Amino acid sequence: MKILFLIPVFSALFMFGGAAYAQVDQSDPQALIKTVTQQILDEVHTRAIEPTDISRIKDVVNRDILPYIDFHRTTQLAMGRHWRTATPTQQQQMADQFQALLIHMYAGTLAQLRQDQKIDYPPMRVAPTDTDVVVRTVAINDAGPVEIDYRLYKTPQGWxxxxxxxxxxxxVQTYRQQFNDKIQQGSVDALIQFLAERNQQLASGKQ
Incomplete structure (x- = not known):
């Protein structure tokens, strides 16, 4: 059976990750994305990150990236109606396994970042009343520009x-269909087990 959850868009989610040792303006969504994007590029330029260095990648994710992402919300939306019927324990297990999968995917993304990577940010306006926005970016690669749009929502702590x-x-839309298919074939626990097994394979170096 074809292994799911290796869609390239997944690793792009954390391409913008940043470092906590610089002040990040969380009141402006575009400024947030722009600042943390530059910081991860600066980190790669200072010291390359090997895809096998999972310990360092976890440190970067936990310290510098997760503060700017509501991964619980991402998991909730990806599960759709199944989130409401899952127990709190299952919800947490889903979020944990989904996050663990991201870390493995992020390892490959970091290895592909060039020290001279260029990112463009088309102009945007955010009204004071906006609570949900899309920040558009364009990554300039040898094969041509790649558009990456980030959807953010406003919280009391920032975007x-x-x-x-x-x-x-x-x-979210892509994984909602895949999550739904796995749950329909078995159960929420079956999906959690599948993710856990996939994470174990990735941890052991299997693709």
């Missing part, structure tokens, strides 16, 4: 990312 779009594919 948080919860979805993204790469070349017309929104992460």
């Amino acid at each position: 948080r990312v919860y979805d993204l779009n790469v070349l017309g594919s929104w992460l």
